[in-house]
Amino acid sequence: MKHPAAPLLEASHLALRVGGCRLCGDLDLCLRAGECWVLLGPNGAGKTTLLHTLAGLRAPDAGEVRLDGRPYAAWRGQQAARFRGLLAQQQPDQFASTVLETVLVGRHPHLGRWGWEGPEDERIARAALDSVGLGELAARDILSLSGGERQRVALAALLAQSPRVLLLDEPTNHLDLRYQIAVLDLIRARADSGHGVVMVLHDINLAARYADRIVLLDGRGGAQAGTRDEVLRADLLGAAFGHPLVRHEIDGRAAFLPA
16 A cells, blocks of 8 residues: 655644734645645735744744654754745845855755855856746846846746755745746646655735635635635635625636626
8 A cells, every 4th residue: 555655744723823823723734746835815914924933944833844744843053944944035136146146045945064065056056047937148147137136036046956845935926927926836846756846925816726725814814725715715815804705717717706
């Protein structure tokens, strides 16, 4: 009898609070290879806080997060960085550097303490840049890029890191429609190739298109977690976002529009 693969990332009975406000309680999440989870909810509901908790950057108020079956306390920092990577919501650039140098930062978890990037690291970084359509900008100063280009460079750095689990906070930030779809297609392809993905999105219809499972935070301490069809319901979404929605079927896809 074949047993299912162990989860890449799990959260059990998770509870989060910020400033005395409850964001969620008793939340369970189980990310397996090949899956894409999307965190949805109104502004201030706690999506980034939840993502950072799943990344091991903050401790939950209750419950536990396990990476490949082990709590974060059992992982060395460099070891965890090889297994899971985080794309932050904002990309601060304090110093000038080339686009390629910025992407090579993603290779640091794979280097020794005194190691330098070698030809294979550069090959991986250039391939990541090519995958986001920025290969020709490798020599450009990072400070000269537009916001959308900088976002794609950040995604390339995450891809160069080569983690099994990708955690992405609003990966479509600053991107026009063409690149929103291109980036989300690329992320979905990573999941389909056996990686695990958890990402924050604001667009309900993009979540409906790319997610396998959803966590919907309502901003009042409630959370719904389940399959896309279980959670993406007009009544649940309307209650969470504070405005009634109507579900439509367009070319076999669910779409939600304001009532």
